[in-house]
Amino acid sequence: MSSTLIRHARVLGGEERDIAIVDGRFAESVERPDETIDATGLVALPGLVDLHTHLREPGREDAETVLTGSQSAARGGYTAVHAMANTQPVADTAGVVEQVAHLGRAAGYAQVVPIGAVTTGQAGQQLAELGAMAASAARVRIFSDDGQCVADPMLMRRALEYVKTFDGVVAQHAQDPRLTEGAQMNEGLVSAELGLPGWPAVAEESIIARDVLLAEHVGSRLHVCHLSTAGSVEIVRWAKERGVRVTAEVTPHHLMLTDELVRSYDPVYKVNPPLRTQADVDAVRRGLADGTIDIVGTDHAPHTAEHKCSEWTAAAMGMVGLESALPIVMEAMADYGFGWADAARTMSARPAQISGLAEHGSLEPGTGANLVLVDPAAHEVIRPAEHATLGRNNPFAGIPVSTRIVDTFLFGTRVVADGELRGPHATARGGQWIE
Amino acid sequence: MIRHLLSTADLGREDAVRILDTAEEMSQVSAREVKKLPVLRGRTVVNLFFEDSTRTRISFEAAAKRLSADVINFSAKGSSVSKGESLQDTAQTLAAMGADAVVVRHPGSGAPARLAAAGWIGAPILNAGDGTHEHPTQALLDAFTLRRALAGLPASGPAEGDRARGAGLDGAQVAIVGDVLHSRVARSNVHLLRALGAHVSLIAPPTLLPWGVHTWPAEVFYDFDEALAAHDFDAVMMLRVQFERMHQSFFPNTREYTRLWGLTEQRYRRLPAHTAIMHPGPMNRGFEICASAADAERALILDQVENGVSVRMAALYELLTGDGTEAQQ
Amino acid sequence: MRVRTVLDEAEVSRAVSRIAHEIVEANKGAEGLRILGIPTRGVPLARRLAERIADIEPGVAADDIAGSLDITMYRDDLRRGRLRAPEPTRIPAAGVDGTTVVLVDDVLFSGRTVRAALDSLADIGRPDTVRLAVLVDRGHRALPIRADHVGKNLPTAIDERVSVALREVDGSDTVTIASADTDDEGEARA
Numbered sequence: 001m002s003s004t005l006i007r008h009a010r011v012l013g014g015e016e017r018d019i020a021i022v023d024g025r026f027a028e029s030v031e032r033p034d035e036t037i038d039a040t041g042l043v044a045l046p047g048l049v050d051l052h053t054h055l056r057e058p059g060r061e062d063a064e065t066v067l068t069g070s071q072s073a074a075r076g077g078y079t080a081v082h083a084m085a086n087t088q089p090v091a092d093t094a095g096v097v098e099q100v101a102h103l104g105r106a107a108g109y110a111q112v113v114p115i116g117a118v119t120t121g122q123a124g125q126q127l128a129e130l131g132a133m134a135a136s137a138a139r140v141r142i143f144s145d146d147g148q149c150v151a152d153p154m155l156m157r158r159a160l161e162y163v164k165t166f167d168g169v170v171a172q173h174a175q176d177p178r179l180t181e182g183a184q185m186n187e188g189l190v191s192a193e194l195g196l197p198g199w200p201a202v203a204e205e206s207i208i209a210r211d212v213l214l215a216e217h218v219g220s221r222l223h224v225c226h227l228s229t230a231g232s233v234e235i236v237r238w239a240k241e242r243g244v245r246v247t248a249e250v251t252p253h254h255l256m257l258t259d260e261l262v263r264s265y266d267p268v269y270k271v272n273p274p275l276r277t278q279a280d281v282d283a284v285r286r287g288l289a290d291g292t293i294d295i296v297g298t299d300h301a302p303h304t305a306e307h308k309c310s311e312w313t314a315a316a317m318g319m320v321g322l323e324s325a326l327p328i329v330m331e332a333m334a335d336y337g338f339g340w341a342d343a344a345r346t347m348s349a350r351p352a353q354i355s356g357l358a359e360h361g362s363l364e365p366g367t368g369a370n371l372v373l374v375d376p377a378a379h380e381v382i383r384p385a386e387h388a389t390l391g392r393n394n395p396f397a398g399i400p401v402s403t404r405i406v407d408t409f410l411f412g413t414r415v416v417a418d419g420e421l422r423g424p425h426a427t428a429r430g431g432q433w434i435e
Numbered sequence: 436m437i438r439h440l441l442s443t444a445d446l447g448r449e450d451a452v453r454i455l456d457t458a459e460e461m462s463q464v465s466a467r468e469v470k471k472l473p474v475l476r477g478r479t480v481v482n483l484f485f486e487d488s489t490r491t492r493i494s495f496e497a498a499a500k501r502l503s504a505d506v507i508n509f510s511a512k513g514s515s516v517s518k519g520e521s522l523q524d525t526a527q528t529l530a531a532m533g534a535d536a537v538v539v540r541h542p543g544s545g546a547p548a549r550l551a552a553a554g555w556i557g558a559p560i561l562n563a564g565d566g567t568h569e570h571p572t573q574a575l576l577d578a579f580t581l582r583r584a585l586a587g588l589p590a591s592g593p594a595e596g597d598r599a600r601g602a603g604l605d606g607a608q609v610a611i612v613g614d615v616l617h618s619r620v621a622r623s624n625v626h627l628l629r630a631l632g633a634h635v636s637l638i639a640p641p642t643l644l645p646w647g648v649h650t651w652p653a654e655v656f657y658d659f660d661e662a663l664a665a666h667d668f669d670a671v672m673m674l675r676v677q678f679e680r681m682h683q684s685f686f687p688n689t690r691e692y693t694r695l696w697g698l699t700e701q702r703y704r705r706l707p708a709h710t711a712i713m714h715p716g717p718m719n720r721g722f723e724i725c726a727s728a729a730d731a732e733r734a735l736i737l738d739q740v741e742n743g744v745s746v747r748m749a750a751l752y753e754l755l756t757g758d759g760t761e762a763q764q
Numbered sequence: 765m766r767v768r769t770v771l772d773e774a775e776v777s778r779a780v781s782r783i784a785h786e787i788v789e790a791n792k793g794a795e796g797l798r799i800l801g802i803p804t805r806g807v808p809l810a811r812r813l814a815e816r817i818a819d820i821e822p823g824v825a826a827d828d829i830a831g832s833l834d835i836t837m838y839r840d841d842l843r844r845g846r847l848r849a850p851e852p853t854r855i856p857a858a859g860v861d862g863t864t865v866v867l868v869d870d871v872l873f874s875g876r877t878v879r880a881a882l883d884s885l886a887d888i889g890r891p892d893t894v895r896l897a898v899l900v901d902r903g904h905r906a907l908p909i910r911a912d913h914v915g916k917n918l919p920t921a922i923d924e925r926v927s928v929a930l931r932e933v934d935g936s937d938t939v940t941i942a943s944a945d946t947d948d949e950g951e952a953r954a
Contacts (some may be wrong), residue, residue: 192645597852
């Protein structure tokens with residue numbers, strides 16, 4: 001029996017109230033708490049849930065491990081992260097996904113929910129054992145070949161249909177491979193001037209258009225990863241009006257940065273899908289504000305220094321973002337009437353719902369005590385060198401933000417206190433998330 | 436004064452004219468008893484080539500040697516998996532060896548810019564062609580050649596008098612024809628020709644023009660004959676077109692390309708008598724340019740090669756002399 | 765700062781004429797003479813000397829003997845200071861081999877410019893004799909160099925500035941000397 005009372009927290013940025021935690025769940029009240037925390041001036045949000053995290057383990061433990069990635073998540077206010085399948089080996093069997101989930105529990109800083117590959121080896125040839133992964137101890141519900149597009153329309157149709165068996169969802173990395181051969185950055189005026197092969201918006205939009213039509217035809221759920229263009233927002237809006245079961249995601253960097261940054265040829269700005277134009281940034285911000293885009297996913301993609309300390313064309317694509325996501329989203333959305341309730345919806349409740357995580361995304365008594373306390377009036381600057389992730393490829397270095405992650409509670413355990421890692425949840429010692 | 440030569444977009448008219456004027460003085464050296472200047476004595480210029488280009492390397496080598504520099508040729512082509520790591524390591528190695536300037540040729544756009552900005556090496560970086568981005572000294576030698584021709588001077592070698600000195604290319608009509616999309620020469624030329632006051636026409640099939648080319652400071656033609664009817668060109672620059680492009684569906688085949696965008700015998704004969712014919716080389720004779728045009732009296736193609744040395748001497752001079760401090764009296 | 769005129773237009777003209785006569789006399793005529801000015805102001809001076817010599821010696825054309833010799837690329841301080849764009853070097857068509865080259869500059873000071881000019885000349889050809897003509901010799905030599913023909917010897921303090929203005933460059937002919945600013949007003953007045 002353990003209990004915590006958090007006093008005077010502004011819940012979702014609203015009225016101050018106390019939050020009681022008993023045995024890893026939110027409770028109506030607590031009589032004699034073991035620990036009392038004064039949260040005066042802090043905003044309480046349900047622990048953030050990321051549907052799009054690259055933890056790199058197994059295979060590239062030099063870039064990130066489940067432990068360091070989980071610690072980074074906790075410091076960013078995340079209590080659940082979804083580990084993308086493009087590891088080595090690819091997470092395309094029950095064995096690999098169970099191993100990843102196990103590593104997450106052994107780390108004990110965030111619940112690690114594996115995403116399964118759609119196709120064997122993400123090769124786009126034949127379906128992976130989706131049923132086995134769904135039935136495994138990891139209970140996989142989201143399937144994605146992220147990093148690769150499921151480009152074959154027939155295969156995509158089959159995957160969408162097949163995952164209905166266990167109410168799964170296919171998360172598509174929308175990128176037409178033929179239209180993006182050798183692509184290095186957004187195709188536009190900047191790429192033309194810099195002489196870098198372009199990644200046109202239409203390569204994303206054409207796949208999303210195809211997939212929403214397929215999802216409608218077979219009545220399946222589709223999740224669109226990291227959409228990045230104004231046209232993609234329009235297509236998703238149109239599909240939702242038609243009643244297609246589609247959800248969409250945008251990254252913090254596509255909400256904040258444009259392809260003008262590529263003029264520096266600094267590979268920290270190299271990412272897939274690429275940074276787009278200001279018009280696209282404006283469109284995804286509007287889309288997130290009006291609900292067309294359901295969630296923010298970080299696409300946290302750590303790379304070792306040698307994959308980024310190079311010339312642009314040789315550098316790997318990807319940015320880290322778990323520890324800067326919430327502060328950056330709040331800055332990016334400042335002019336769009338986007339409040340703490342919107343942050344809670346797009347970065348916690350809705351992603352938890354898409355993934356079917358009942359214990360996350362809510363502050364209601366009875367659900368898992370996954371919670372983040374943030375200082376909404378901080379004077380901070382993003383300092384990637386101080387982050388817990390092994391990846392130093394954070395494109396927001398030096399950007400001033402007014403949001404600071406103070407405490408993170410993972411199933412009642414305060415894994416981050418005053419911005420610093422405090423110690424893991426009892427799962428690290430072989431316990432369960434909730435005993 | 437400029438620190439690196441990465442893009443002609445960084446050159447104002449004043450910078451460009453100064454470099455061309457310096458190149459004029461450099462061109463005098465070829466006629467002298469001692470074809471060498473002591474400017475870079477005791478200094479080391481590294482030719483760092485990640486891509487084969489014997490012509491460009493020899494030109495830079497000759498330029499550096501005529502300025503008395505020690506020259507180290509570093510061919511780093513084909514370094515494998517993590518090319519990035521080798522770029523950083525190579526740069527730091529060159530810095531440790533005391534390179535005073537690095538001439539970089541690289542298949543990836545932006546690699547010289549990255550070398551200049553990453554802090555791995557402090558020496559000035561001279562872009563000798565990066566991917567499909569820029570080739571600034573090629574544009575400078577084109578401008579030098581054209582300026583000579585417009586002044587009625589010999590297109591290369593030492594010139595009598597100072598008629599070209601101080602001049603730009605004001606009012607000159609220049610056509611750039613061919614694979615603009617993949618051409619670093621075209622990008623560098625568009626910036627530089629505009630800075631010097633020339634009017635640029637880009638002539639190419641739409642597949643070989645960059646996205647958004649209508650925003651560039653140039654007139655765009657899909658039809659070569661229409662362009663020839665519209666302007667009285669002072670120079671027609673033919674770009675090299677790689678045969679492989681047809682396999683990527685940029686155009687159906689070489690025959691159709693030549694018919695529509697080649698400087699064919701018929702088009703060559705229709706050119707006004709004063710139109711200079713230029714090509715950055717190496718040429719595909721019979722494809723983008725017919726033999727009579729390539730060998731014509733007014734073809735300045737070999738002059739371009741000769742002027743390359745003078746212009747590269749001027750570029751090295753520009754980057755390696757003066758440190759920006761106030762001069763002693 | 766106090767500026768005083770050392771040579772006016774008429775005096776500059778007389779100095780040029782005298783040097784021209786000296787050159788012809790020393791060379792026993794104008795045969796094999798090359799008068800090469802060092803940019804900037806040595807060039808018009810050389811031109812004037814060549815024209816005076818052409819006046820004195822029948823059958824001599826100024827164009828055949830006058831030229832310019834830029835020393836920018838032979839300076840010993842090229843790495844420091846501002847970027848210096850080279851000036852034209854224009855040698856008379858017949859070249860300099862076996863000739864008497866007279867180097868011409870406006871002011872002789874440390875001698876470094878002349879040292880650079882000698883190096884530059886050696887790369888162009890092999891004259892029999894090289895002589896030096898200057899409008900003003902202000903002393904303070906840093907190298908073992910002396911002038912053969914001097915318009916005016918001008919003893920100066922090291923911190924004084926000698927300025928030569930010429931019609932072709934500056935619009936008028938005059939040589940001035942400016943004493944440096946000093947905090948000690950008494951000394952400045954003295």
